[in-house]
Amino acid sequence: MTDFLSNISQKPLHVVDTSIALNEYIPISIAASNKELTFDVSSSKEWKEYLSVFLSKHQKTVAFGGYLEVRDIYSRSEHFNKLSEEDQRNIHLGIDLWCDTGTDILAALEGEVHSFKNNTNYGDYGPTIILKHKIRGKEFFSLYGHLSLESINTLKVGTKVSQGQKIGALGDSSVNGDYAPHLHFQLIIDIEDYYGDYPGVSSKKTLDFYKQNCPNPNLLLKLPDETNINKF
Template identity: 45%
Template sequence: MNRTGQLIAWIKANPYAVGKVVDYNPATDRLYAFDFTSANTELDTGTIADSARFSRWINHKLKEAGSRYGVGGYMEHRTLYVRSPLFDTDDEPRRLHLGIDVWADAGTPVYAPLDGTVHSFQNNNNFGDYGPTIILQHHLGELTLYSLYGHLSCESLNRLTMGQSVVKNQQIAALGSIAENGQWPPHLHFQLMFDMEGMLGDYPGVVRFSEKEKYLQNIPDPNLILKFNTL
C-alpha cells in the first residue's frame, strides 16, 4: 500500500481523530468553487496583477454566491501565477497548484486538524509567496504526515517554538491581510506532505506541470482532511 493509501486507511480507522481546519459547517456553509485555470475567461490579467482589485473580485464572487468560504486548487493548472516572477522559472514556469486554497476574510481562524507538533515556521516574505507559514508534523500510526498553512497573519508566528505540541481543533493561526500574506487576497493555502525533503518553514506549493506525477507521490489530496463536500 502506498502512503496515500495508508493515510486513507488511517482516517477510515480513526474518523474522530480528524478535526477542522476552518470553522466550516457542511450543514449550513455553502462553498464557492473557484476556477483559476485558463477556462475562467472572466478573470483577466489586469485583475490578477492588482492585489486590491483581485481581492474585490474574490469578495464579490463570495458575496454573490452567499458563501463564507471559497475553495479549490488541488493539482489545478493555474494561469494566475503570471502575476509574480517568483513562479517564472527559466525552462518551464511553475503553474501547478499542490494545495487547496480556502478564500475567506482576513482574521479568519485556522485550526490544527490533527494532534501534532510544530515542525517549523517562517515568514516567506516575497511578492506572491506564502507570507507567514506554519508547518505541523503528525504521527499517524506508522505514517508521518506534515500539514502546511500559508498566507497567515504575522501575529500567527508569535510565541511559536519548534517542537511545540498542538492538539486537534486548537487554533494555531489566522488569515493574513494583503499587506502581510504575500500580496494575495486573504486565503489559506492548506497542503499535506509525506516528506519535507529537509525543508524548514517552506515547501513548494506551486510546481512545474511536468512534475505532476512526482509530486502526486508526496502530496495527497488535502480534502482527505478538509472533507469539503463540494470537492
C-alpha cells in the same frame, strides 16, 4: 498513502473556524481556463473584490479548491515564473480556502510544530506554519500558508498541538505574499530539507513527484463537490 489519509477520519476535518458550517463553503476555480476571470489577476485588490462578489452572490462564507489547478496568477512573480514552459511553476499543490482576514486557522490533526517562517518573496506564502503528524506509525506534515505575522511571533518548534486547536489567523495582502486573504493548506509526505517552507506550486517537469509527495488535502477535509479540480 491516499487510503490511509482518507481513513484517518470519516468526518470532515476543519482547518478554519468551526463556527463556519460546511454548507457555507462553495467550490471556486481560479484556473487559467476560467473565462470569468476578466480582471487583472496580478492585483490582490481586484482578487479581493472578485471573491467578495462571488461569495455574496452565492451567499457563502468560504470559497475553496485548487488542488492540481493550472493557474496564471503565478506568472506575475519571478519567484515562480521561468523562461521555459516545462520549468514554469503554475500547478497548485494544495487547497486554498478564501475567506476573511483574521479568520481562525486550526490544526487539522494532532501533532507538533515542525517549523515556521515568514516567506517574503513576492507571491510567496508570507507567514507559514508546518506541523508534523505521526498517526498509526506513519509520519507526514501539513502546511498552513498566508497567515498573519502574529501567528508566528511567539511560536516554538516542538510545541504540541491538538486536533482543532487554533494555531494562527489569516493575514492580509500586506503580509501574505500580496494575495486576497486565504489559507493555503497542503499535505506533505517527505518534508525533505525544508524548514518553514515547501513548494506549493509545481512545474510540468516535476509534477509526477509532487503528486505523490503532496496528496490531495481533501482526503482530510472532505469538502463537498470540489468540481474545480483538474486531473492529470
